[in-house]
Amino acid sequence: MKTDDIMRYQQQNPAVIPENMDTRQSIYGLTREGLEEWFAQHGERPFRAHQVWDWLYRQRVQSFQEMTNLSEKARELLDEHFQFNPLEVVKFQKAEDGTVKYLFRMNDHLLIETVLMYHEYGLSVCVTTQVGCNIGCTFCASGLIRKQRDLTAGEIVAQIMQIQHYLDEQDKNERVSHCVLMGIGEPFDNYDNILDFIRIINSDHGLAIGARHITVSTSGLAPKIREFADEDIQVNLAVSLHAPNNDVRTSMMRINAKYPIEELMDAIKYYMETTNRRVTFEYIMIEGVNDQPEHAQQLSDLLASKRRLSYVNLIPYNPVAGTNYQRSPAENIQKFHQILRDNKITATARREHGTEIDAACGQLRSNEMKRQRHKRTIRPRSNV
Ligand code: SAH
Ligand code: SF4
Numbered sequence: 001m002k003t004d005d006i007m008r009y010q011q012q013n014p015a016v017i018p019e020n021m022d023t024r025q026s027i028y029g030l031t032r033e034g035l036e037e038w039f040a041q042h043g044e045r046p047f048r049a050h051q052v053w054d055w056l057y058r059q060r061v062q063s064f065q066e067m068t069n070l071s072e073k074a075r076e077l078l079d080e081h082f083q084f085n086p087l088e089v090v091k092f093q094k095a096e097d098g099t100v101k102y103l104f105r106m107n108d109h110l111l112i113e114t115v116l117m118y119h120e121y122g123l124s125v126c127v128t129t130q131v132g133c134n135i136g137c138t139f140c141a142s143g144l145i146r147k148q149r150d151l152t153a154g155e156i157v158a159q160i161m162q163i164q165h166y167l168d169e170q171d172k173n174e175r176v177s178h179c180v181l182m183g184i185g186e187p188f189d190n191y192d193n194i195l196d197f198i199r200i201i202n203s204d205h206g207l208a209i210g211a212r213h214i215t216v217s218t219s220g221l222a223p224k225i226r227e228f229a230d231e232d233i234q235v236n237l238a239v240s241l242h243a244p245n246n247d248v249r250t251s252m253m254r255i256n257a258k259y260p261i262e263e264l265m266d267a268i269k270y271y272m273e274t275t276n277r278r279v280t281f282e283y284i285m286i287e288g289v290n291d292q293p294e295h296a297q298q299l300s301d302l303l304a305s306k307r308r309l310s311y312v313n314l315i316p317y318n319p320v321a322g323t324n325y326q327r328s329p330a331e332n333i334q335k336f337h338q339i340l341r342d343n344k345i346t347a348t349a350r351r352e353h354g355t356e357i358d359a360a361c362g363q364l365r366s367n368e369m370k371r372q373r374h375k376r377t378i379r380p381r382s383n384v
Pocket of ligand 1: 139141181182184187219282284318319
């Protein structure tokens, strides 16, 4: 079963919300300042937040009861208002190259996935930010169903924590050093939650994942790119460009009709001027659609004035059932790459990770959905 099948499955067979669903917020969703404020409002000293964060992100305990320097009263108060970990492991897969893929069930029984990849430079986790996606790119399995809901900041942080707990159990002293917001969903369509998420994992008192080690990928919501430029965080920005002109891009990405390339590039110019930071342009190579020499030349022209801060990432397309798109042959990718180089555009052709277990979003979820099919009932609420 391919990714688009899962997506349709989740649409047609909504998750069963358990009657006794835990509705408490996850403790992982609070920034340190947020927790300080919460303690103050509940008659405790804000300093408690420092202690709790130490237990959460340094000691990495998995229950409030283990926070032994907190009073019994404070622990009970926390337990009354917060749950610890909102994700239940449904499936775990490990590939030979070390790539690990988790399938998690959230409190309302919707399924999400998270991938851990080993790179020369460190351990990177790819997190999911939404269930489904409303952007509707024609090549992407996530876009084949409407968004069912945004993930909370706590649910996104918990993905990293689950992986970190797994690493802790291996006892190899490994830590998640990098994070990419490239799983299912459009991060800038869940803006406030991803911002909290970034602040939490980036904090020196939290997991201390360096801002330069965090990458947000967007399909190109131009106004949000401008807003992001003005935030006080220094993370990397990747833009899923995928085509060098409006005709091709709109055929692949509906969002381009709303924010055409000119508007997108203006927003990126603003981002570059404001932050002086490099932007990665993601470009999936699809045979006969966007991989021809003229596309490479158009892309070079488009980025010519932004050369200093542009970086192009050529990615082999991972075919999705139900679309007619095919992966570009290696020679098309090489030719394309060469044209960019001739135009002095910095580019790499990205290696794939976890193909053995299919690290592309959605695949793991699909098989589990199949098994759950017989259990389905109507999902009583919609968050769309
Ligand atoms: N919504 C955001 C981030 C999630 S998608 C975005 O679109 O940028 C992460 C990346 O995977 C994007 O660059 C997206 O275009 C790419 N992608 C989606 N489907 C793909 C597929 N089938 N093969 C290869 N890359 C894909
Ligand atoms: Fe959404 Fe990104 Fe997929 Fe487009 S590529 S449908 S924006 S997840």
